[in-house]
Amino acid sequence: MGPMNRTTEAASRPARRSAPYRLLPAALALALVAACGGGGGGDGDGGPEEGGTGVGDPVFPTLGNGGYDVRHYGLTLDYEPEGNDLDATAVLTARATKDLAAFTLDLSGLKVTSAKVDGKPAKTSRSGTKLRIEPARPLAKGREFRAEIAYEGRPKTIRDPDGDKEGWIETDHGAVGLGEPVGSMAWFPGNHHPSDKATYDFTVTVPKGFTAVANGEPKGTETVEDEDGDDWTVFRWHSGEPMASYVTSVAIGEFTVLKTTAAAREVPVYVAHAAGAKAEAAGRHMKEMVPKVLAWEEKLFGPYPFASSGAVVDPNRYVGYALETQTKPYYPEPPRDEIIVHELAHQWFGNSVTPRTWRDMWLNEGFAQYAEWMWEAREQKKRTERQIFDDYYDGKDEESRSKDGETIWSFPPAYPTAETISDRPVYDRGAMVLHKLREAVGDDVFFDILRTWARDHRYGNAGTDDFIRLCEKKAGKDLGGLFDTWLFKAAKPSHR
Numbered sequence: 001m002g003p004m005n006r007t008t009e010a011a012s013r014p015a016r017r018s019a020p021y022r023l024l025p026a027a028l029a030l031a032l033v034a035a036c037g038g039g040g041g042g043d044g045d046g047g048p049e050e051g052g053t054g055v056g057d058p059v060f061p062t063l064g065n066g067g068y069d070v071r072h073y074g075l076t077l078d079y080e081p082e083g084n085d086l087d088a089t090a091v092l093t094a095r096a097t098k099d100l101a102a103f104t105l106d107l108s109g110l111k112v113t114s115a116k117v118d119g120k121p122a123k124t125s126r127s128g129t130k131l132r133i134e135p136a137r138p139l140a141k142g143r144e145f146r147a148e149i150a151y152e153g154r155p156k157t158i159r160d161p162d163g164d165k166e167g168w169i170e171t172d173h174g175a176v177g178l179g180e181p182v183g184s185m186a187w188f189p190g191n192h193h194p195s196d197k198a199t200y201d202f203t204v205t206v207p208k209g210f211t212a213v214a215n216g217e218p219k220g221t222e223t224v225e226d227e228d229g230d231d232w233t234v235f236r237w238h239s240g241e242p243m244a245s246y247v248t249s250v251a252i253g254e255f256t257v258l259k260t261t262a263a264a265r266e267v268p269v270y271v272a273h274a275a276g277a278k279a280e281a282a283g284r285h286m287k288e289m290v291p292k293v294l295a296w297e298e299k300l301f302g303p304y305p306f307a308s309s310g311a312v313v314d315p316n317r318y319v320g321y322a323l324e325t326q327t328k329p330y331y332p333e334p335p336r337d338e339i340i341v342h343e344l345a346h347q348w349f350g351n352s353v354t355p356r357t358w359r360d361m362w363l364n365e366g367f368a369q370y371a372e373w374m375w376e377a378r379e380q381k382k383r384t385e386r387q388i389f390d391d392y393y394d395g396k397d398e399e400s401r402s403k404d405g406e407t408i409w410s411f412p413p414a415y416p417t418a419e420t421i422s423d424r425p426v427y428d429r430g431a432m433v434l435h436k437l438r439e440a441v442g443d444d445v446f447f448d449i450l451r452t453w454a455r456d457h458r459y460g461n462a463g464t465d466d467f468i469r470l471c472e473k474k475a476g477k478d479l480g481g482l483f484d485t486w487l488f489k490a491a492k493p494s495h496r
């Protein structure tokens with residue numbers, strides 16, 4: 001829930017792990033922070049200032065906003081699939097982290113029809129993906145405030161720099177909002193950087209016959225009639241643990257919701273599947289798999305962090321990836337079991353423990369990928385983790401070669417760019433880092449590290465530096481060489 005710490009990880013990383021790769025992004029990040037006014041700067045007269053656009057993310061420098069910390073989002077979305085028509089209100093409960101004359105939110109497209117701060121009309125203006133809000137009176141540092149923004153229009157699909165589609169995506173029977181990495185601003189205004197986590201309530205009203213599913217647990221439905229006499233259904237969902245906005249999701253369609261329970265605490269599991277034989281079969285399979293996988297992952301990673309779990313199985317030819325949307329991963333096609341293992345592993349690594357910046361993406365994808373390796377080795381008994389590692393090293397695994405002739409050695413997992421953030425090096429070499437670590441410290445220490453990581457940073461944010469520090473503490477030795485070779489350097493190591 002805290003805004004990211006602007007002493008960047010690169011700046012605070014011990015100098016001995018020097019590599020040319022590390023210096024450039026740090027310098028670049030600082031330059032960009034300065035250029036976009038990340039965190040706010042100000043003239044130092046002590047008076048109220050602008051909150052600042054951008055929080056200094058090294059990969060997405062304009063993302064997020066300074067000067068405040070969102071605690072809670074109350075999103076009310078009235079959606080008519082025919083015409084893709086959204087009429088919405090976002091109520092943000094936030095705390096000013098400095099004296100604020102004005103602040104910004106990330107919002108892409110849509111029309112803002114009114115804004116209030118603490119019930120009083122506020123001035124708004126738009127510039128690019130920034131919505132600036134100037135309250136009638138400045139907000140004093142430490143003050144909790146309520147920003148209420150009414151907006152409407154046709155939410156858009158965003159194509160991000162890595163080529164994926166996210167944001168608001170219409171499907172054959174409805175629509176879905178997906179965030180990673182920069183899509184959530186297409187359907188609600190917010191502080192859309194992973195460092196500002198918050199709790200959420202969703203109130204989604206859709207024409208009768210449609211079902212709306214969002215993160216967290218259902219809080220009831222009701223039927224309402226509009227002035228034309230048409231019936232609409234209101235679906236309420238509550239997400240009570242902190243959530244990064246890129247893993248928020250609302251899916252609207254002709255869904256059936258299956259229920260079961262899972263994990264040691266027997267949390268409720270909600271599996272929403274679309275109509276049709278394929279999706280129905282996938283939904284039934286998912287209902288079996290979620291409890292099975294969560295029980296298996298709890299043994300490896302420690303207690304499942306959220307109050308519910310589930311899935312959204314929504315055959316969707318417009319989305320080319322599954323996404324670990326919090327509590328209910330989104331599957332655009334019936335997934336292989338490894339994918340279920342992957343998305344559920346993200347609930348610990350990515351969702352509960354969230355990267356401090358987008359550069360730390362390997363902490364998500366490397367861990368989720370390594371969960372897949374362990375599933376293959378322990379459950380499917382196909383290849384051992386070492387064999388998988390060697391296959392990547394030897395270039396045998398088909399996934400070791402990705403788009404445009406890029407290989408897993410094209411860049412080190414610690415330094416993705418906006419274009420390469422979802423590429424194989426982040427996933428496969430990220431998993432290789434973990435396997436090298438496991439071999440270096442032994443199974444007991446390795447699994448202790450994974451569980452301690454999940455426990456110490458539960459619901460928070462953590463970065464690569466924090467991880468290395470934890471590993472060295474648990475191992476009682478310097479692991480700089482290992483991380484340099486496998487995490488920070490581009491070149492394929494000469495040894496395996």
Ligand code: TRP
Pocket residue numbers: 162164180181321322323324342343346361365421422
């Ligand atoms: N995180 C998704 C997964 O489970 C994949 C993904 C979609 C992704 N969009 C992304 C990863 C953007 C990084 C950045 O693998």
Ligand code: ZN
Pocket residue numbers: 324342346364365368
């Ligand atoms: Zn993933």
